[in-house]
Amino acid sequence: MGTDRSRSCDDPSLVFYAYKTDSDRQKPFGHxxxxxxxxxxxxxxxxxxAYVLPCGSVTKKTDEVIAYGYREDRKFxxxxxxWPSFVLRRTIVFPPSLAVRMQREERLFSQYSQLLSLPRTGSDKWSIYRYLSKNPELLPHLPTTLPLRSYADFTAFLxxxxxxxxxxxxxxxxQSILRLRNQQQGVLCESEKQQSLLLPRNDRLLAHIARYIHAQEPKFLLQQTVPMLHSKWGQRIDFRYFLQAIAKDQIQCTAIIARLANQNAITTNLSTGSRAIGLDRLDKHFNVTTWQIIDRSIVKGQNIALQIFKILRQKWPYLAELGIDMGISPDGDIKxxxxxxxxxxxxxxxxxxxxxxxxLRTVITYVRSLREMIGVPRKGF
Structure with missing residues (x-):
C-alpha cells in the first residue's frame, strides 16, 4: 500500500467508511x-x-481528509x-477504543455530508425494532423483543x-447468541460454540444469565423465537432480501437468498456455517407442501422488505441499501x-x-444519480 503525496483537486464525492487494521498489510481492511x-x-x-476512509481518522471538519484510493495493481x-459528499458505512466490528471517535465522526458526516447508510448510533437491533413497531402494518410481522435489563426481565419473558x-x-x-427453552427439569441453553446446558432454575441459571445483564445501557435483548420452515433434512431456513436504491425515489430488490442452517445450528448466519442458496435451486431441499408455502410467501416477504426500506428512508432519505432477514412459519406467516x-x-x-x-455497480450509479439531481452537496460551507 503506497502513498500518493500529490494534492488531489478531485472531490471524491463518495467514501466507504471502514475499519483499517495495521496488522495485515495485504488486507488493510480485513475481510x-x-x-x-x-x-x-x-x-x-x-x-x-471513490475512496476508503478509515474509522477514527477524522477529528474535526477539515477541507481535506486522508483516504485510500484504488491503484491498478489492486493495491490501495x-x-x-x-471532504466527502457521500458516506457509506461499512463498519461492523471494531475495537471498543474507537467507539467515541466514531460517534464524533458520524456527527460530522451527518452535518457536512450525506449518509447513504443508517448511522451506527441509530441502527442497533433495539432502535430499529422500536422504529418499525410504530407502523401498525409491520407490527404483526415483528417478533416480540425486549432489552435485557434485569434477571426479572429474563424470567418473565421466558x-x-x-x-x-x-x-x-x-x-x-x-456470535454471542443463545437460544433458551423452558424444559421440565430446567432451562435448556444452546449456543453455536458450546455444548448445550440444562440449567436448573436456581443460582446456576442466574449466574449464567447475569453476564448478559446491563441495567443502565442494555447490550443484549430477548426475542421471541420464530417457528420457521425446515428442509427435508431438518435444517432451518430463512431468507435475506437484499434491497438497493437505484434513484432518489426508486428501490429494487436486487436478490432474495435462502439460508440453510447446519442441522443443529441455532442461527442461519453464514459465519456460523450456514449455506446460501438461490431460489432457482431451492425446491429440491423441500417436500411439495413446504415448497408451496415458500412459493406463496416469497413475494409477500419482498413487499414487506420494500415497505421497511421506505419507512427507514423517511428518517434517512439517502439510504442506499439494506439486508433484511425474514422467516416463514409453517402456516405461511412472515416474521x-x-x-x-x-x-x-x-x-x-x-x-x-x-x-x-x-x-456494487448499483451503489455507484445511485450516487451518480444523486449528484445529478441535487448537485454535489457541500453542507455547512
Missing part, C-alpha cells in the same frame, strides 16, 4: 479488503471517484482528498414465550428477524458472482 478494492475499481470505471494508495433468543443489541455476525444496515456480499458471491458485481 472487506477485496470488496472495497472492487468497489473503488468499478467507481473509477464509471468515472465516479493513500491520498489527500476533499415464562411468557417458553422459547426465546438472547442476542447482542449490535450485530456480531451470529422480520433482523435488519442489517451493512449488508455483506458473501451470499451474493456464493450464488452469483456477476450479481455481486452488479450490486
Amino acid at each position: 472487506q479488503t477485496n470488496l472495497l478494492l472492487d468497489w473503488c475499481r468499478i467507481a473509477l470505471e464509471l468515472k465516479q471517484p 494508495v493513500r491520498k489527500k482528498v476533499l 415464562l411468557d414465550y417458553h422459547d426465546v433468543y438472547l442476542k447482542p443489541i449490535r450485530g456480531t455476525q451470529g 422480520i428477524l433482523e435488519v442489517n444496515p451493512v449488508p455483506g456480499r458473501k451470499m451474493l458471491r456464493q450464488i452469483d458472482a456477476d450479481l455481486r458485481i452488479q450490486s
